[in-house]
Amino acid sequence: MSNYIFEIQTEIIKRLPMKSLVQFRSVLKQWKSLIDSSQLIAEYQQNTRLQQHLLVRTDFFKYDCVSFLDNDTYPHQKVSITVPESVPNQIVGCSxxxxxxxxxxxxxxxxxxxxxxxxxxxxxxPFDGRFDNDNVGFGVCPRTLDPILVKIPTEYPIKNLDNTTWVVDVFRLSLGVWKSLCMDLPTWCITSTCSQVVIDKFIYWHVFERMSGYNLIISFDMISEEFTEIRLPDSLSGGNDDTDMYICKLKESLVVLQVDQTEFYGDCGVWMMDNGDPKSFENIYSIKSNIPDGSIQNVLEFNRNGEVIVVMTNEEKEHELFVYEPISQHVNHLGISAKRPSFFVGSYTGTLLLLDH
Structure with a gap:
């Protein structure tokens, strides 16, 4: 009978809101053990009722953030979140x-x-006090829910162009140690633009060939620990001083943003990769920089509905966040402004990961 009651309690616990679930850990030791278990955390992660949020940081040098529910109620429902003081300024990514x-x-x-x-x-x-400019990527393996850090050289040493072996460091939180992998990667020099996206089991980076200036994307498989090169269409890959390129995620698809820089910030072409096929990049639409409500200064993120979070400048030279609907070109103000254009916006879903750490 006691086992039956415990099973019922377990099913009830798994249906609780996340805030209540964390609070219930202090009620009974048995409940804490259950809630902290990797099995319940994994099952809770697959819960389709988990809400999606948008995390907004207005200033690179401040730790205060604001979180919105990514649904029809925002920007009316927002919560202030204080980032731990130990957190560095540079945000690698979210997964x-x-x-x-x-x-x-x-x-x-x-x-x-x-x-x-x-x-x-x-x-x-480097342990001699030197500045380390290697690139660090981050993702959570969807199979194991294990947070993973990947450190790759930002630039391939020119003196070793005939040697295709790279040393890549990988960290899995469940193991708590770094391991070095020798990878046979291409011989060209890569300089990372620090633009990364995580979709399913892949971490994607936008990079370019230092010798030719061509754009491309590389991916890291968090399960097999293998790198893959993704060649872009000619209209995206060619080096061009008049355009900038960024990657982001739109409804679990990889997106390339191609920005015309002939002006301060020009129109932005949105290219989507269909079903993970690197040969299927298609220009789905363009984000117009000059719209009836003003001028778009930057594109930051896509929300759950596929609308775009953009930065615009008002008459007082303040930078403000808006939601831009690409078809109608209509914008809605998020009610957030800053003196400096150093916003970060990241989409995330509530999770219990790290609860047992």
């Missing part, structure tokens, strides 16, 4: 509801804004 920060001085922090919990990670690098 499965976790954010990763890195400061290029061998320190990374993995942070869960939903339960206000973080884990510090020491990143291997």
């Amino acid at each position: 499965q509801g976790l954010f990763c920060f890195y400061d290029f001085h061998n320190a990374a922090v993995i942070w869960n804004p939903s339960i206000r919990k973080s884990v510090d990670v020491v990143v291997p690098g």
Whole structure:
């Protein structure tokens, strides 16, 4: 009978809102053990009722953030969130509801804004006090729900162009240690633009060939630990001083933003990769920089409905966040402004990951 009651309690617990679930850990030791178990955390992660949020940071040098529910109610429902003081300024990316920060001085922090919990990670690098400019990527493996850091050289040494072996460092939080992998990657020099996206089991980076200036995308498979090169259409790959390129995610699809820089910030072409097929990039529409309501200064993120979070400048030279509907070109103000254009906007889903750390 006691087992039957416990099973009923377990099913009830799994249906609780996340805030209540975290609070119930202090009611009974048995409940805490259950809630902290990797099995319940994994099952809760697959819960389709989990809400999606938008995390907004207005200033690169401040730790205060605002979180919106990504539904029809925002921007009316917003919550202030204070980032832990140990968190570096540079946001690497977000995956499965976790954010990763890195400061290029061998320190990374993995942070869960939903339960206000973080884990510090020491990143291997120069131990003589030098500045380490290697690129660090972050993702959560969808199969194991294990947070992963990947450190790859930002530039391939020119003197070793005949040697195709790269040393890549990989960290899995469940193991708590770094391991070095020798990868046979292309011989050209890569300089990362620090633009990364996580979709399913892949971490994507936008990079360019230093020798030719061509744009391309590389991906890291968090399960097989293999890199793959994704060649872009000619209209995207060619080096062009008049355009900038960024990558982001739109409804679980990889998107390339191609920005015309003949002016300060021109029109932005949106290219989507269909079903993970690197040969299927299609220009789905363009974001017009000059619209009836003003001028768009930057494109930051896509929300759940596929609308675009953009930065615009008002008459007082303040930078403000708006939601832009690409077909109608209509914008809605999010009620957030800043003196400097150093916004970060990241889409995330509530999660219990890190609860057992």
